[in-house]
Amino acid sequence: MSTVAWITARGLFGRRRVLLLLPLPLLLVGLAVLCRSYDVNPADWGAPVLVGLGLAVVLPVISLIVGTGVLGSEVDDGTIVHILTKPLPRRDIILAKLGIAIGVSAVTAAVPLFVAGALADSARLGLGLAVAAVVGACAYSAFFLLLSLLTRRPVLLGLVYILVWEGLLGRFVSGTRVLSIEQYVITIADKIAPTAILEAKVSLTVSVVMAVIFVLGCTLAAVDRLRSFSMAGETS
Amino acid sequence: MTTVELENVSRWYGNVVAVNDISMTLEPGVTGLLGPNGAGKTTVLHMMAGFLSPSRGTVTVDGAPTWRNPEIYRRLGLVAEREAVHGFLTAREFVQASARMQKLPDAKAATERALQLVEMTDAADRRIETYSKGMRQRTRVAAALVHDPQVLLLDEPFNGMDPRQRMHMMSLLHDLGDRGHTILFSSHILEEVEQVSGTVQVIVAGRLAASGDYRRIRRLMTNRPHVFAVQSSDDRRLAVALIGEKSVSGVEIDNAGLTVRASDYGSFTRALPRIAIGEGIRLRKLLPSDESLESVFSYLLEA
Numbered sequence A: 001m002s003t004v005a006w007i008t009a010r011g012l013f014g015r016r017r018v019l020l021l022l023p024l025p026l027l028l029v030g031l032a033v034l035c036r037s038y039d040v041n042p043a044d045w046g047a048p049v050l051v052g053l054g055l056a057v058v059l060p061v062i063s064l065i066v067g068t069g070v071l072g073s074e075v076d077d078g079t080i081v082h083i084l085t086k087p088l089p090r091r092d093i094i095l096a097k098l099g100i101a102i103g104v105s106a107v108t109a110a111v112p113l114f115v116a117g118a119l120a121d122s123a124r125l126g127l128g129l130a131v132a133a134v135v136g137a138c139a140y141s142a143f144f145l146l147l148s149l150l151t152r153r154p155v156l157l158g159l160v161y162i163l164v165w166e167g168l169l170g171r172f173v174s175g176t177r178v179l180s181i182e183q184y185v186i187t188i189a190d191k192i193a194p195t196a197i198l199e200a201k202v203s204l205t206v207s208v209v210m211a212v213i214f215v216l217g218c219t220l221a222a223v224d225r226l227r228s229f230s231m232a233g234e235t236s
Numbered sequence B: 001m002t003t004v005e006l007e008n009v010s011r012w013y014g015n016v017v018a019v020n021d022i023s024m025t026l027e028p029g030v031t032g033l034l035g036p037n038g039a040g041k042t043t044v045l046h047m048m049a050g051f052l053s054p055s056r057g058t059v060t061v062d063g064a065p066t067w068r069n070p071e072i073y074r075r076l077g078l079v080a081e082r083e084a085v086h087g088f089l090t091a092r093e094f095v096q097a098s099a100r101m102q103k104l105p106d107a108k109a110a111t112e113r114a115l116q117l118v119e120m121t122d123a124a125d126r127r128i129e130t131y132s133k134g135m136r137q138r139t140r141v142a143a144a145l146v147h148d149p150q151v152l153l154l155d156e157p158f159n160g161m162d163p164r165q166r167m168h169m170m171s172l173l174h175d176l177g178d179r180g181h182t183i184l185f186s187s188h189i190l191e192e193v194e195q196v197s198g199t200v201q202v203i204v205a206g207r208l209a210a211s212g213d214y215r216r217i218r219r220l221m222t223n224r225p226h227v228f229a230v231q232s233s234d235d236r237r238l239a240v241a242l243i244g245e246k247s248v249s250g251v252e253i254d255n256a257g258l259t260v261r262a263s264d265y266g267s268f269t270r271a272l273p274r275i276a277i278g279e280g281i282r283l284r285k286l287l288p289s290d291e292s293l294e295s296v297f298s299y300l301l302e303a
Helices: A003-014 A016-021 A023-037 A042-069 A072-077 A080-084 A090-119 A123-150 A154-170 A174-179 A180-191 A203-225 B042-050 B070-074 B091-101 B107-117 B131-145 B163-178 B190-196 B214-217 B235-243 B265-279 B294-303
Strands: B004-013 B015-024 B029-034 B054-061 B076-080 B151-155 B184-189 B201-202 B206-215 B225-233 B248-255 B257-262 B283-288
Touching: A003 A042, A003 A090, A003 B091, A016 A023, A016 A042, A023 A090, A023 A154, A042 A072, A042 A090, A042 A123, A042 A180, A042 B042, A072 A080, A072 A123, A072 B248, A080 B091, A080 B151, A080 B184, A090 B294, A123 A203, A154 A174, A154 B076, A154 B248, A174 A203, A180 B190, A203 B214, A203 B257, B015 B042, B015 B054, B015 B201, B015 B206, B029 B042, B029 B190, B029 B235, B042 B054, B042 B151, B042 B184, B076 B131, B076 B294, B091 B107, B091 B206, B091 B214, B107 B131, B107 B184, B151 B235, B163 B184, B163 B190, B190 B294, B201 B225, B225 B265, B235 B257, B235 B265, B257 B265
Parallel strands: B029 B184, B029 B201, B076 B151, B151 B184
Antiparallel strands: B004 B015, B004 B054, B201 B206, B225 B257, B225 B283, B248 B257
């Protein structure tokens, strides 16, 4: 593990913010266990719990907390200067931070989605959701990491993307789905484990290509942005 | 020998000009960057450290531009003014992380050497969040020094340090300067700079107002008396006693107390307590009322 990744991981798990990662996965698994134990028909609870909560809320919100936490909090408190005053290629810094963000988001979202999917239908659905969640974690993390370099309010803008773009516009304006990571995740999970619970609205090709574009585009933009990182003087 | 060079550098934010056409060369040794708050010192330091692009002109370290050039950090260390330490790490971990990111061959040895330099060895295994401001500051200096950089830039390095730590930091900067390092530190406290550095770069309102040996600039101001506000248990009797003192060039008395003009700062401040004790007068307030850099600069600019 690189020193940057080590500091990032220590920073992430050393802050209280990490506790925010626990409630949503627990809620997802808890609801799935509850429905299963009361023998509720999976056709009734599968879509609202797995898609409505799991893919529309748990995955993006966890990625948002982690993705903006790995760099945004260091930019906020000024500790980023400690890392930037080293002769490290900015690409290495971004990749180390992105790696931690993807790893933590993917594990935190994919495991409960696997469990909930397996309880709703089959281990295959669980696996499909978990794989799609990993892809989604990559795209979301790269996007939110870039946001934390573009704006001083990355969490707010991230929430606007999740709630307004994906949650509201994605439901009513079909054209916005091409730029919706949630739709790529649903499509990928649906292709791995076709069930009535998931309803793909974009093609697999669009999903894969756009997910790659999100990851590469946002990563390259973040590297370039970090190269030009400016520090405003408080007394200037 | 490493030099930092600013050539016709300006920096503006929208319509506000923060730094206006500054040219300076920093040679090995300790240089103080002086100026009142808001003069543009931090902007200049950040441009030198590669954290701001100049709107016009060039900033280079040994000919290499500092902007978008991480390689300069092999030769340059920065201690920024803002608190910037990972509180969840210990000082040893923090400094060693710096050594590793610098890819030093023996990171542990370099860490111990840097911690010793700033006298932080004893507390090095405590988390930084438990430190006082002065200890944090020394930890940051250790991290900036771990790779023994040729150039060290420090923004208000004495903030939060107690007098003993301040003295130690001053002698550390002296030593580094004597060993051929190029050290630049910013401060708005004139006496602080006087003790550390002979050479100063003075910035007022974004412009380079004076440059060179501090003592020479200081000498230019000896025709200006130092003004003190004094309050005591018997202002009138104290005024009579003070006017007999050689270093005092004038005394005014009003309802707020005394306004004393002293031609020699050191002689007056030594004489005042002696006179007060001799007269049995209790001093309630002694405030240098024109010691701020702003006043000094207004003298300079008027001269």
